[in-house]
Amino acid sequence: MEKVKKFISDLVQAEQNAHIEYRKRDNMSGYNDAFDYLMSFTHDISDQDSGIGFGIGRMNKPHDEVFFEELFLMSELRPRHLYKISHYKNSKYGDLWACYVSVPNSYMNTKRINDCFIVSEINGELKIVANFGPDIDQPKWKYYGGDRELKMNKLGKLLSVERIMEPVDDSWSMEQYNKEI
Numbered sequence: 001m002e003k004v005k006k007f008i009s010d011l012v013q014a015e016q017n018a019h020i021e022y023r024k025r026d027n028m029s030g031y032n033d034a035f036d037y038l039m040s041f042t043h044d045i046s047d048q049d050s051g052i053g054f055g056i057g058r059m060n061k062p063h064d065e066v067f068f069e070e071l072f073l074m075s076e077l078r079p080r081h082l083y084k085i086s087h088y089k090n091s092k093y094g095d096l097w098a099c100y101v102s103v104p105n106s107y108m109n110t111k112r113i114n115d116c117f118i119v120s121e122i123n124g125e126l127k128i129v130a131n132f133g134p135d136i137d138q139p140k141w142k143y144y145g146g147d148r149e150l151k152m153n154k155l156g157k158l159l160s161v162e163r164i165m166e167p168v169d170d171s172w173s174m175e176q177y178n179k180e181i
Helices: 002-022 028-039 065-069 171-178
Strands: 082-090 094-101 115-122 125-134 141-146 157-163
Touching: 002 028, 002 082, 002 094, 002 115, 002 125, 082 171, 115 141
Parallel strands: none
Antiparallel strands: 082 094, 082 157, 094 115, 115 125, 125 141
């Protein structure tokens, strides 16, 4: 699990760096490089599956002055929290890890599960192969991108669970944290 924790830590750092670069003046190239590096943590399954995103995209034109005038309104940058990692044996991917994380830049540092990145080794490197998150309308998991064949409640044979930090600000998050999933 240590290599998966390191992978998530590196991912969170890359995501933070992309957000930092996004806020800089005259930095479209630097931001796009940071964005490309962040996307290198994901694995595109096919053109038919939606990609794995982080709520940001490539920059096609520089920010205008209005962006910089309103920059102070953007929330303070905060890294995601890692709550739990569940290790599975999956028929398609072999070792598969479900990594339960918070939203990036959470308001008031709220501790709740926002994403579950499904990670596996692809060509010798760990990659996010799917992303799930809480459904807004009902308390269940929803597919958000990556391999559509993966189902959140059917990831394979559960081998182990490592709980890292409790998502204390949300009852559904705590329920998921405590489940043997």
